[in-house]
Amino acid sequence: MNLMLRTVIFARKVNINNVPVYNCSACGRNDVFPAVKEDVGRLVGQLGARPAPHSIPFDQVHEWAGVLSEALNLSKTLQAAVIAKATEERVNQLLDLWLIASSLEDEAWKKELHIRLSQLSTKYIS
Ligand SMILES: [Zn+2]
Structure with missing residues (x-):
């Protein structure tokens, strides 16, 4: 089984x-990768019965898809080492943002960042 973006x-x-x-x-x-199935399902649920034709970039909706997309920009195929590095960099970026959100006491932003960080937790990656 090969992991890819489709x-x-x-x-x-x-x-x-x-x-x-x-x-x-x-x-x-x-x-569909098991850990994102629920999020894809939620997205589809929000579309309703008669959606207008459009495209949704899932790699901007979900951090794990975003990291895989970034890893594919860095190498032609998805490689574990590249994925691990891209994940680490993204987690660090999100933690930096969390520090800013925290210093601004912006609860809504903190909540959003918490969701994004949880999308990169080990339950997604392993
Ligand atoms: Zn088969």
Whole structure:
């Protein structure tokens, strides 16, 4: 099983780009990466029954997809070492932002950053 980023098409109208999937090299089957399934589902739920055609960059919605997208910019295929480095850098960026949010006592921003950091927790990566 290979981890890659794919476009998932919903209701033949909405392209959800850069969704992490496991691709089986034997039969070509794609399975959405288990830890992001719930978030993809929530996104689809928000689209309603008759969505207007558009694209959603999932790598901007979900930090784990964002890190994989960044890792793909750095190397042609997804490699564990590159993913680990991109993850570490993103976590450090988010922690820096958290310090700023905290010093501003901006609770809404802190909450958003907490969600983003949790998207990079080990339950997603392992
Ligand atoms: Zn297969």
